Amino acid sequence: SQQGEEDPQAxxxxxxxxATMNCSYKTSINNLQWYRQNSGRGLVHLxxxxxxxxxxxSGRLRVTLDTSKKSSSLLITASRAADTASYxxxxxxxxxGNEKLTFGTxxxxxxxx
Amino acid sequence: xxxxxxxxxxLITVTGKKLTVTCSQNMNHEYMSWYRQDPGLxxxxxxYSMNVEVTDKGDVPEGYKVSRKEKRNxxxxxxxxxPNQTSLYFCASRRNGGEQYFGPGTRLTVT
Numbered sequence: 001s002q003q004g005e006e007d008p009q010a011x012x013x014x015x016x017x018x019a020t021m022n023c024s025y026k027t028s029i030n031n032l033q034w035y036r037q038n039s040g041r042g043l044v045h046l047x048x049x050x051x052x053x054x055x056x057x058s059g060r061l062r063v064t065l066d067t068s069k070k071s072s073s074l075l076i077t078a079s080r081a082a083d084t085a086s087y088x089x090x091x092x093x094x095x096x097g098n099e100k101l102t103f104g105t106x107x108x109x110x111x112x113x
Numbered sequence: 114x115x116x117x118x119x120x121x122x123x124l125i126t127v128t129g130k131k132l133t134v135t136c137s138q139n140m141n142h143e144y145m146s147w148y149r150q151d152p153g154l155x156x157x158x159x160x161y162s163m164n165v166e167v168t169d170k171g172d173v174p175e176g177y178k179v180s181r182k183e184k185r186n187x188x189x190x191x192x193x194x195x196p197n198q199t200s201l202y203f204c205a206s207r208r209n210g211g212e213q214y215f216g217p218g219t220r221l222t223v224t
Binding site: 035041103104 | 117144146148153154155156157158161162163169201203205207209210211212213214215216217218220
């Protein structure tokens with residue numbers, strides 16, 4: 001199974017509401033990253049949180065990391081129609097000798113105008 | 114502009130006809146990777162490279178080859194494509210521990 005698993009698989013909310021997505025993983029990580037993908041396009045990096053950090057903000061995005069529970073959450077506040085996309089978490093397991101950034105299967109977010 | 118480019122963007126081919134998808138980055142990144150994306154399976158890493166002449170298998174390497182002769186280029190080669198390789202392919206690059214920069218994707222159909 002995937003190292004990172006997003007939950008829920010799909011989420012529909014009204015414009016203006018907050019959206020929360022969760023990511024769980026299995027092994028110790030160097031950092032955890034969140035990405036966004038508009039349909040059929042390349043992924044775009046949103047935010048990176050290191051294993052020694054607990055919370056990070058970027059504009060309307062807030063990411064938390066709980067290494068004891070091996071979980072992270074992405075909160076998008078005051079959602080907009082343009083936030084409609086798929087969101088992926090990626091766990092960075094890279095260490096000396098390999099390049100391992102493993103992606104989950106994603107959360108499909110739909111913002112209803 | 115910092116970017117990862119890949120070509121072609123769309124490709125329809127027949128079983129067994131060798132093809133190459135090119136990938137280039139202009140950010141002097143050490144790490145480069147190829148992923149495939151399939152519905153319900155997310156992104157899966159095919160191959161990666163940590164520097165020139167250093168490549169290694171990812172999670173789904175069967176049926177693919179790569180090379181890294183120059184730091185900026187990382188082509189993906191399908192020697193004998195099969196229909197199960199029909200997918201959306203992404204090239205990506207990054208520095209060690211950094212964020213991943215993705216190319217625009219190549220949609221491959223093998224008939």
